[in-house]
Amino acid sequence: MAKRDRFLNVALPKGRLGEKVYAMFASAGFPCPALLENSRKLIFENPGAGIRYFWVKPSDVAIYVERGAADVGVAGKDILLEYEPEIYELLDLDVGHCRMAVAAPKGFRDDTRRPLRVATKFRHITERYYASLGREIDIIHLNGSIEIAPILGLSDVIVDIVETGTTLRENDLEVVETIVPISARLIANRSSFKFKTEEMEKLQKGLAAALRQL
Amino acid sequence: MLIDEATVTRAEKTAFALRALYREHGYIPYRMGKFEEYDLYSRHKDFLVSDSVITFTDTNGRLLALKPDVTLSIAKNYRGGEDKAEKVYYDENVYRAVRSAGSFREIRQAGVESIGSRDAAAAGEVLLLAARSLELISEDFVLDLSHLGILTAALEKVTSSLSLQEALLKAAGEKNLHGVRSLLAESGVPEEKAAALLRLIPLCGTPGKVLPALSEIAFEIGAEKEFSFLQRALSVFSGDPAGRIRVDLSVTGDRNYYNGLIFKGFLEGLPAAVLSGGQYDNLMRRLGKKASAVGFAVYLESLEALDPAPPALDGDVLLLYGERDDPGEVTRAADALRAEGRSVRTALTVPAGLRFGKVGIWEKGGIKWQNGTGF
Numbered sequence: 001m002a003k004r005d006r007f008l009n010v011a012l013p014k015g016r017l018g019e020k021v022y023a024m025f026a027s028a029g030f031p032c033p034a035l036l037e038n039s040r041k042l043i044f045e046n047p048g049a050g051i052r053y054f055w056v057k058p059s060d061v062a063i064y065v066e067r068g069a070a071d072v073g074v075a076g077k078d079i080l081l082e083y084e085p086e087i088y089e090l091l092d093l094d095v096g097h098c099r100m101a102v103a104a105p106k107g108f109r110d111d112t113r114r115p116l117r118v119a120t121k122f123r124h125i126t127e128r129y130y131a132s133l134g135r136e137i138d139i140i141h142l143n144g145s146i147e148i149a150p151i152l153g154l155s156d157v158i159v160d161i162v163e164t165g166t167t168l169r170e171n172d173l174e175v176v177e178t179i180v181p182i183s184a185r186l187i188a189n190r191s192s193f194k195f196k197t198e199e200m201e202k203l204q205k206g207l208a209a210a211l212r213q214l
Numbered sequence: 215m216l217i218d219e220a221t222v223t224r225a226e227k228t229a230f231a232l233r234a235l236y237r238e239h240g241y242i243p244y245r246m247g248k249f250e251e252y253d254l255y256s257r258h259k260d261f262l263v264s265d266s267v268i269t270f271t272d273t274n275g276r277l278l279a280l281k282p283d284v285t286l287s288i289a290k291n292y293r294g295g296e297d298k299a300e301k302v303y304y305d306e307n308v309y310r311a312v313r314s315a316g317s318f319r320e321i322r323q324a325g326v327e328s329i330g331s332r333d334a335a336a337a338g339e340v341l342l343l344a345a346r347s348l349e350l351i352s353e354d355f356v357l358d359l360s361h362l363g364i365l366t367a368a369l370e371k372v373t374s375s376l377s378l379q380e381a382l383l384k385a386a387g388e389k390n391l392h393g394v395r396s397l398l399a400e401s402g403v404p405e406e407k408a409a410a411l412l413r414l415i416p417l418c419g420t421p422g423k424v425l426p427a428l429s430e431i432a433f434e435i436g437a438e439k440e441f442s443f444l445q446r447a448l449s450v451f452s453g454d455p456a457g458r459i460r461v462d463l464s465v466t467g468d469r470n471y472y473n474g475l476i477f478k479g480f481l482e483g484l485p486a487a488v489l490s491g492g493q494y495d496n497l498m499r500r501l502g503k504k505a506s507a508v509g510f511a512v513y514l515e516s517l518e519a520l521d522p523a524p525p526a527l528d529g530d531v532l533l534l535y536g537e538r539d540d541p542g543e544v545t546r547a548a549d550a551l552r553a554e555g556r557s558v559r560t561a562l563t564v565p566a567g568l569r570f571g572k573v574g575i576w577e578k579g580g581i582k583w584q585n586g587t588g589f
Contacts, residue, residue, distance in 0.1 A: 066485070066486075067485050068484070068485025068486075086486065087388070088388055088389040088390070088464070089385075089388040089389065089390040089392075089393060090389060090390075091392065092392040189485055190480070190485075190486065190487065191480045191481075191482075191484060191485050191486060191487070192485075193389075194356040194358065194460075194480045194482075195354070195356070195480075195482045
């Protein structure tokens with residue numbers, strides 16, 4: 001976190017969502033045309049607008065913001081619920097909609113005589129959800145291809161992000177329960193917010209206005 | 215004794231300065247042991263920043279813990295009634311699990327506790343000390359202040375459900391207005407009932423800017439007493455042209471322990487709060503003591519990030535000598551250079567990985583400087 005850096009440092013999630021979000025930032029008064037040029041650079045700045053963007057892995061945005069390497073960023077609510085970073089969540093950007101859901105093979109029935117085996121990337125969300133139901137579970141933490149776990153008998157159900165449900169259907173799975181709806185959020189570092197208050201309020205207001213126009 | 219500034223870290227310097235500051239305000243030092251009975255922490259886990267504590271069994275079988283917190287010990291040992299007010303300061307190491315590091319860390323904390331005084335002046339003094347503590351580290355600081363009593367009054371207007379209140383308070387702490395709205399919608403509470411809360415959360419700025427609006431809301435929700443306490447405590451700050459003291463209703467804390475004023479201090483250049491404190495009458499009550507209390511801690515460890523980058527050189531002079539050289543002569547030659555204020559390392563060979571401003575080789579009768587680097 002550089003001192004006296006008057007740039008507003010923004011961590012954007014690499015990928016389609018990031019590009020969509022950048023368009024919102026640009027229309028909110030923080031453009032940086034260089035960003036859209038096809039290049040392998042990761043950092044872009046527009047001194048005129050006082051803004052610096054960098055592309056990071058979507059699941060890392062919250063870390064950059066919490067630790068102050070970025071002043072603001074755009075992160076999915078799933079990541080915020082999973083890692084509970086100490087940040088401000090300033091705005092629901094109403095893009096990147098999906099939901100955190102429990103999915104199981106078609107016709108699944110929960111055998112309540114034994115703990116439910118749940119495969120997931122989202123350990124924390126899963127633990128909290130089942131604790132709220134009072135259901136004992138056995139968590140199987142996986143890093144990807146979660147859908148395969150119930151097919152191979154590794155788990156009974158999975159907890160994962162569902163966007164369109166295509167992957168689930170193709171693997172003969174279906175959503176049993178929605179845990180929480182997800183969308184992209186504008187987040188801010190708590191300390192930066194104190195020292196770059198004006199810039200952040202301008203950004204927040206600009207984005208809120210851009211949202212209303214959608 | 216002369217202390218070379220270059221060898222003192224920001225945390226060490228600050229600790230000395232803070233101790234002097236607190237003493238100057240009539241606070242007395244509080245020393246405590248490194249260990250405390252585990253029972254104290256297990257009963258008040260929610261009060262701790264992390265609930266992991268390093269424990270071990272004492273020789274007589276008692277379960278002890280390396281103290282993860284200072285306030286609990288000071289509060290527990292408070293022996294006075296209302297007439298025996300205590301004002302103490304400390305500078306101690308605590309041991310806690312750091313979430314981001316995923317392991318235990320030794321963390322140095324300094325701070326003050328004022329126990330047994332319930333008046334706004336005593337609370338205001340602690341606020342003032344918090345601001346002065348921050349100022350002493352850097353002029354670019356912000357002290358954010360809120361009052362949990364006002365937030366609680368607003369929450370009670372919304373719902374009597376404690377779990378919903380807690381969820382709303384968490385969203386308030388994140389300045390998450392859309393989160394508050396969706397919590398209300400999920401629980402079927404009409405937004406009108408949360409009108410005061412929704413106006414409170416975004417309130418932040420200098421007292422001059424925020425207090426008029428806050429006063430109105432406080433009146434509407436029956437929190438005039440709390441508002442007046444906050445206003446009186448704030449009056450200790452006579453003039454704050456830079457706007458460093460701010461009222462921010464998104465500052466929250468655990469209401470099982472904190473009840474009134476609650477505050478956090480930030481320094482420009484550091485990503486998280488370096489100071490945290492508040493009024494914890496509820497903790498005192500849980501410890502079975504009828505007394506008001508207010509205090510704060512400065513996280514000295516986090517100041518390391520403000521230390522300047524390490525110097526490019528590991529020393530001014532490297533003086534090389536041979537095995538046959540006279541140790542006395544080499545020492546006298548080195549000391550002569552040290553007397554001129556230079557740091558001198560003597561060695562038989564060039565130490566790997568270290569850098570020096572000048573390299574000299576001791577030869578009978580004098581130093582032969584390499585590459586024309588002599589003085």
